Amino acid sequence: MHDKKTRMRKMDLLKYIRNVPNWPKEGIQFKDITTLCVAPEAFKEACDRLVTHYKGKGITKVAAIEARGYVFGSVIAYLINAGFVLVRKPGKLPADTIQETYELEYGTDTIEMHKGSIKEGEKVLIIDDLLATGGTAKAAANLVEKAGGVVAGIGFVIELTGSLRGREKLEGYEIFSLLDISVEE
Amino acid sequence: MHDKKTRMRKMDLLKYIRNVPNWPKEGIQFKDITTLCVAPEAFKEACDRLVTHYKGKGITKVAAIEARGYVFGSVIAYLINAGFVLVRKPGKLPADTIQETYELEYGTDTIEMHKGSIKEGEKVLIIDDLLATGGTAKAAANLVEKAGGVVAGIGFVIELTGSLRGREKLEGYEIFSLLDISVEE
Numbered sequence: 001m002h003d004k005k006t007r008m009r010k011m012d013l014l015k016y017i018r019n020v021p022n023w024p025k026e027g028i029q030f031k032d033i034t035t036l037c038v039a040p041e042a043f044k045e046a047c048d049r050l051v052t053h054y055k056g057k058g059i060t061k062v063a064a065i066e067a068r069g070y071v072f073g074s075v076i077a078y079l080i081n082a083g084f085v086l087v088r089k090p091g092k093l094p095a096d097t098i099q100e101t102y103e104l105e106y107g108t109d110t111i112e113m114h115k116g117s118i119k120e121g122e123k124v125l126i127i128d129d130l131l132a133t134g135g136t137a138k139a140a141a142n143l144v145e146k147a148g149g150v151v152a153g154i155g156f157v158i159e160l161t162g163s164l165r166g167r168e169k170l171e172g173y174e175i176f177s178l179l180d181i182s183v184e185e
Numbered sequence: 186m187h188d189k190k191t192r193m194r195k196m197d198l199l200k201y202i203r204n205v206p207n208w209p210k211e212g213i214q215f216k217d218i219t220t221l222c223v224a225p226e227a228f229k230e231a232c233d234r235l236v237t238h239y240k241g242k243g244i245t246k247v248a249a250i251e252a253r254g255y256v257f258g259s260v261i262a263y264l265i266n267a268g269f270v271l272v273r274k275p276g277k278l279p280a281d282t283i284q285e286t287y288e289l290e291y292g293t294d295t296i297e298m299h300k301g302s303i304k305e306g307e308k309v310l311i312i313d314d315l316l317a318t319g320g321t322a323k324a325a326a327n328l329v330e331k332a333g334g335v336v337a338g339i340g341f342v343i344e345l346t347g348s349l350r351g352r353e354k355l356e357g358y359e360i361f362s363l364l365d366i367s368v369e370e
Contacts, residue, residue: 020279030279037259038246038268038302047263061223067252067277071259071269074222078232078260083223086256094205094215117223 134166319351
């Protein structure tokens, strides 16, 4: 009886996330998903919950953001029978790419994907590990649309809620995250 | 009848690999796996063949090498119910790490993983997309052993055979690759 009850209780994935203070710089409380990934039961549960949300929605491509996004994005792609698209920093993809440049707090950043990765009208799911300011995810959505794809959703393992307002930057898109963590900058 | 026969024939994954001449530098014929990843049927087939080889061998962790190794490594980890360990370039993992430095043609390179990712005696599978000289894979094997793990195998999507002699550098380990491509440097 006890075992069955335990199995049926929803796993608390939050306890598998490690908080790393002052990384990558002073004052940031970094949310580390590697402690979730090394725990087989938690990694499986996280992937399964994402798949439950996205299956049956006609998604034919999963575009994941380098490098932590690949860890979850490729499993989702496999499980929903979609193709997997690598979104990378410039200079890492060998063939012709399309690019998107976006604003950071100081300066700009660029992401790219191979030309031909996405077909006109294809339903594309974007996956990253963490939603903070939403800048990279918004750039990825622009990239998918530039390629002719339709953004079917943007999914995260963790969403930082509070002053960062990442969800607002992604207004108009379907946003899904497994874990909400409140932070004030 | 025809359909059934087609389905039963072993899929030729090699035709999904794109050759990119002179990348990242003049004279290199780069083997691009992103064209395999975007094709759902080929991506699934590649993952399934790797899983068929590694399942039932008591592997409890899959350590994959940044970043293309994550694409296949995480799917394998999920499917064999193992934990997933991120092997990264220095400065990208937020908590305490163990490191391994290895020789390149000119200079050295370093990879690292989080301390505590691997338990003493644990059977660990190492995954990367491509075996060329074997330098990075050998460093990953050293890292796993430094952490107290046992290298249960080293798996690749593509193995470059010929003058690079990557397999020789990994002598003593169980090496498995889906595709052999002969190259002369």
